[in-house]
Amino acid sequence: MSDDMTTQVFKEEAFELLGELESSLLELEDLPDDMDLINRVFRALHTIKGSGSMFGFDAIAGFTHHVETVFDMVRNGDLPITKELLTLVLSSRDHIYTMLQSPSGEGEAGQGDSILEGLRIIASGDSADEVLPDTEMNAAVEVDTEDFEAEKSKIEDSKIDDADVEEVLILDNSVVWKYLFKIIISSDEADDVSKDALLPLFEELARIGEIKSEVVFTDFENNSSHSGIWWEVLFLSNSDSSSIEEIFFFTDVPITVKVCEQDQAKLDEYLAEIKVEIDKPDTSIEELAVHDSSDDENFGPPVIDKSTGVRKLGEILVDRGDLTQDTLNEALADQKPIGELLAAKGVVTRDKIDSALAEQSASKETVATRRKMDVTSSLRVSAEKLDLLVDLVGELVIVQAQICQVVGEKNDPSLTALSEELERLSDELRDSTLGIRMLPIGTTFSKFRRLVRDLSDELGKEIDLHTIGAETELDKTVIERLGDPLIHLLRNSIDHGVELPAVRESKGKSRRGNITLTAEHSGGEVVILIKDDGKGISKDVIFAKAVEKGIVTADAELTTKEVFNLIFEPGFSTAESVTSVSGRGVGMDVVKRAIDSLRGRIDIDSQEGKGSLITIRLPLTLAIIDGLQVKVEDGYFVIPLSLVEECVELTRKNVEEANGQQFVNLRGEIVPYIRIREWFDIEGESPPIEQIVITGLEGSRIGVVVDTVIGEHQTVIKSLGRVYRDVEGISGATIKGDGTLALILDIPKLFRTVLAEIKAAC
Numbered sequence: 001m002s003d004d005m006t007t008q009v010f011k012e013e014a015f016e017l018l019g020e021l022e023s024s025l026l027e028l029e030d031l032p033d034d035m036d037l038i039n040r041v042f043r044a045l046h047t048i049k050g051s052g053s054m055f056g057f058d059a060i061a062g063f064t065h066h067v068e069t070v071f072d073m074v075r076n077g078d079l080p081i082t083k084e085l086l087t088l089v090l091s092s093r094d095h096i097y098t099m100l101q102s103p104s105g106e107g108e109a110g111q112g113d114s115i116l117e118g119l120r121i122i123a124s125g126d127s128a129d130e131v132l133p134d135t136e137m138n139a140a141v142e143v144d145t146e147d148f149e150a151e152k153s154k155i156e157d158s159k160i161d162d163a164d165v166e167e168v169l170i171l172d173n174s175v176v177w178k179y180l181f182k183i184i185i186s187s188d189e190a191d192d193v194s195k196d197a198l199l200p201l202f203e204e205l206a207r208i209g210e211i212k213s214e215v216v217f218t219d220f221e222n223n224s225s226h227s228g229i230w231w232e233v234l235f236l237s238n239s240d241s242s243s244i245e246e247i248f249f250f251t252d253v254p255i256t257v258k259v260c261e262q263d264q265a266k267l268d269e270y271l272a273e274i275k276v277e278i279d280k281p282d283t284s285i286e287e288l289a290v291h292d293s294s295d296d297e298n299f300g301p302p303v304i305d306k307s308t309g310v311r312k313l314g315e316i317l318v319d320r321g322d323l324t325q326d327t328l329n330e331a332l333a334d335q336k337p338i339g340e341l342l343a344a345k346g347v348v349t350r351d352k353i354d355s356a357l358a359e360q361s362a363s364k365e366t367v368a369t370r371r372k373m374d375v376t377s378s379l380r381v382s383a384e385k386l387d388l389l390v391d392l393v394g395e396l397v398i399v400q401a402q403i404c405q406v407v408g409e410k411n412d413p414s415l416t417a418l419s420e421e422l423e424r425l426s427d428e429l430r431d432s433t434l435g436i437r438m439l440p441i442g443t444t445f446s447k448f449r450r451l452v453r454d455l456s457d458e459l460g461k462e463i464d465l466h467t468i469g470a471e472t473e474l475d476k477t478v479i480e481r482l483g484d485p486l487i488h489l490l491r492n493s494i495d496h497g498v499e500l501p502a503v504r505e506s507k508g509k510s511r512r513g514n515i516t517l518t519a520e521h522s523g524g525e526v527v528i529l530i531k532d533d534g535k536g537i538s539k540d541v542i543f544a545k546a547v548e549k550g551i552v553t554a555d556a557e558l559t560t561k562e563v564f565n566l567i568f569e570p571g572f573s574t575a576e577s578v579t580s581v582s583g584r585g586v587g588m589d590v591v592k593r594a595i596d597s598l599r600g601r602i603d604i605d606s607q608e609g610k611g612s613l614i615t616i617r618l619p620l621t622l623a624i625i626d627g628l629q630v631k632v633e634d635g636y637f638v639i640p641l642s643l644v645e646e647c648v649e650l651t652r653k654n655v656e657e658a659n660g661q662q663f664v665n666l667r668g669e670i671v672p673y674i675r676i677r678e679w680f681d682i683e684g685e686s687p688p689i690e691q692i693v694i695t696g697l698e699g700s701r702i703g704v705v706v707d708t709v710i711g712e713h714q715t716v717i718k719s720l721g722r723v724y725r726d727v728e729g730i731s732g733a734t735i736k737g738d739g740t741l742a743l744i745l746d747i748p749k750l751f752r753t754v755l756a757e758i759k760a761a762c
Contacts, residue, residue, distance in 0.1 A: 022093055025041060028081060048061075057099075070122070071089065179239075184259075185231040241259045339357065386476075393429055434621050438621075444486070452465040456498075461498055486530075522617070527618075549572065624715065625641070628709065629710040639744075648694065650689070692704065717733075
C-alpha cells in the first residue's frame with residue numbers, strides 16, 4: 001500500500017473516531033459516572049494517538065497524548081467529569097480535526113497550546129499561576145504500580161523456564177470487579193518472547209484492573225505442530241474487552257492475543273480464590289484461534305470442577321478412550337432437567353420454573369444477538385465507487401426496460417419468461433444497491449447535539465436536544481445535502497424560539513428549554529420534525545415585517561399557513577439587530593431552496609407562547625424511483641408513484657358541467673386539476689376521453705390531466721442541462737426502453753401553481 005493510501009486510510013479512520021469521540025463526550029455530559037462512556041472516550045484518544053504515531057502524524061500523536069493523559073485521570077477516579085473539562089476535550093477534538101485537514105498536520109498555531117494550558121489547570125487543580133509545565137504533563141497521572149513492581153522482581157530474572165507449568169500470582173486486592181476475563185497470549189517464537197517483553201503490557205493491564213493469576217505453558221512436545229509458548233492470564237477489571245484489546249493493539253512483540261469474557265458464575269468463583277490450578281491444555285493454538293470464546297467448557301484446558309478441584313468423570317473416561325463423546329452425550333441426555341427434578345420434589349412450582357425458563361430463553365436470545373453483532377464485519381468503500389455502482393445499475397434498468405419492450409413486440413412465450421426473470425433480478429439488484437446507499441440519519445445527530453450545546457452556552461440559554469428515530473435510513477446523498485438546512489433550522493429554534501431561563505420561569509415554564517428532532521418513515525418518504533417549546537411565532541409580527549419589506553401589501557388576506565410561509569422569502573428576518581447568529585435575512589430562503597432541490601417539502605406550524613413545529617418531507621432516494629408513465633400527444637411524462645392516489649376518466653360532459661372551470665366532482669369532493677397539454681403548450685386536439693391522475697400533497701388533492709396512462713415505470717433520474725434546469729413543472733428526465741426521453745413532472749410546483757390560480761380567481 002502506498003504512503004498516500006495509508007495516509008488516507010488513517011485519516012478516514014481518525015475522522016470516524018473523532019465522530020465517536022464527540023458523541024461519547026456529549027453523552028458523558030448527561031451521564032458523568034458511566035464508565036463505559038469514559039472508556040470509550042479513552043479508547044478513541046488512545047487509538048488516534050497510536051495510529052498517528054504509526055503513520056507519521058507526530059504532532060497529532062503528541063497533542064492527543066496529553067489529552068489522553070488527562071482523561072486517564074478521569075478513568076482512574078483522580079479527576080471528576082465537569083462541563084469545563086468536557087468543553088476543553090471537545091475543543092481538543094476540533095483541534096485534532098483541524099490538524100488532520102491541515103497539509104502540515106499541525107493546525108492553527110497556538111490553538112493546541114491554549115487547550116493544553118486549560119487541561120493542565122484542570123489536571124493540577126491549581127490556579128492559572130500554578131500551572132504544570134508541558135514536560136510534567138505525564139506526572140499529573142501517576143499510577144500506583146508499587147505492588148506490581150514488587151512482584152516484577154520475582155519473574156524478570158530470565159526467560160520462561162521449560163517447565164510444563166509456571167504459575168505466578170501477580171496482584172491480589174480487595175476491590176470489587178465487574179468482569180472476569182481469560183486472556184490467551186500465544187507465540188510461535190518462544191526464543192524472541194520473554195517476560196521482560198510482556199511486562200510493559202502487564203503494567204498497562206494493571207492500570208485498568210487486577211491480574212489474578214498467570215499460567216505459562218511452554219512444553220509442546222506432545223504436539224509436534226507447535227514449538228512456541230502460551231500464557232493464560234486471569235484478569236479482573238471494570239473495563240470492557242475492547243479496552244483490554246487496545247492495550248495489545250500497538251505492541252511490536254510477536255504475539256497473538258484473544259480476550260474471553262467469563263460469565264458471572266466464574267467471576268464469583270474467581271473472586272473467592274487467589275490462585276487457580278490449571279492443567280496443561282490439550283487444545284492447539286490453531287484450534288484456540290478459531291474457537292468460540294463463549295463456549296467456556298470446551299475452551300483451552302480440560303474442564304475442571306471448581307467445587308472439587310478435579311476433572312469431571314466423563315471427561316476422564318473420554319480422554320482415556322474408555323467412552324466415546326457420543327455415548328457420553330446419550331447418557332447425559334437421559335438425565336432429567338433440573339427444573340423437572342425440582343418440580344417433582346415440590347421445591348418450586350411449575351409456574352415459577354416456566355417463568356425462569358422464559359427469562360433464561362430471553363437471556364440466550366440477547367446474548368446470541370450480541371454475538372451476531374460482534375461478528376458482523378464491514379467493508380470500507382469509497383463514495384465514488386458506490387456512486388458508479390448506482391449509475392451502472394441505473395443503466396442496467398434502462399437496458400432491461402428496452403429488452404422488455406422488444407420482447408413484448410415479439411410475442412414469444414420463452415422470451416417473455418426470460419424477460420420477466422430479468423426484470424425480477426434487476427428489481428432486486430436495484431433495491432439492494434440503493435439499500436447500500438441508505439444510512440441511518442442518526443449519523444448526523446451528534447453534530448446537532450454539539451451545535452445546541454455550544455450555541456445555547458453562547459446565548460446564555462439552557463437547552464436540551466432530544467432525538468427520536470436515529471435509526472431511520474435515508475439516501476447518503478440526501479443526508480449529506482440535508483445537513484446545512486437542518487443546522488440553520490436548529491440555530492433559528494435556539495436563537496428565535498427558546499427563551500432565556502429567566503423569561504421561561506416568568507412564564508411558568510422550566511428553565512431548560514427543549515428541542516426535539518424526530519425522523520420517521522411515512523409511505524415512500526422520510527418525515528423530519530423539529531419541535532421546540534419556546535415562544536412560538538407571532539403571525540402579526542411576521543405579517544407586519546413582510547409589509548415593511550414590501551413582500552406583501554397591508555390589505556392582503558392571507559391564511560395562517562401563508563403567513564408562516566413568508567418566512568421563506570429572500571431577505572426576511574424578524575431579528576432587531578444583526579448578530580453572529582441571525583439578523584441578516586439570509587438563511588430560510590436558502591433552506592427552502594435546498595429542500596426543494598431534494599424534491600422535498602417544508603412546512604411551519606406554531607402556537608404563540610407554546611412553541612413551533614417544522615416539518616420536512618423528503619424522498620428516500622434521488623437515484624431511482626417508481627413512477628407512473630403517462631402520455632400527452634407524442635410526449636411522455638413520469639409522475640412519482642408515491643404521490644399518485646388514483647386515476648379517473650375526464651369526459652367532455654364533465655368539462656361542460658364545470659362551466660369552464662378546471663374542477664372535477666370526485667365522489668362529492670371538488671378536486672382542481674391542471675392540463676399538461678396547456679401547461680407545456682403542446683399542439684393537437686385532446687381525445688374525447690382524457691385521464692386525470694389524482695395526486696395527494698400536503699393534505700390536499702389535485703388532478704393532472706393527460707391523454708393516456710401507460711403504467712408503472714422504473715425511473716432512473718437524470719439531471720437536466722442548464723438550458724432546461726429552470727423550466728417550471730419539470731424536475732428531471734429519464735430514458736425509456738426505446739431510448740426516448742420522458743420528463744419527470746414536478747408535482748409540488750404544479751400544485752403551488754394551481755392553488756395560486758384558485759386564489760387569484762377568488
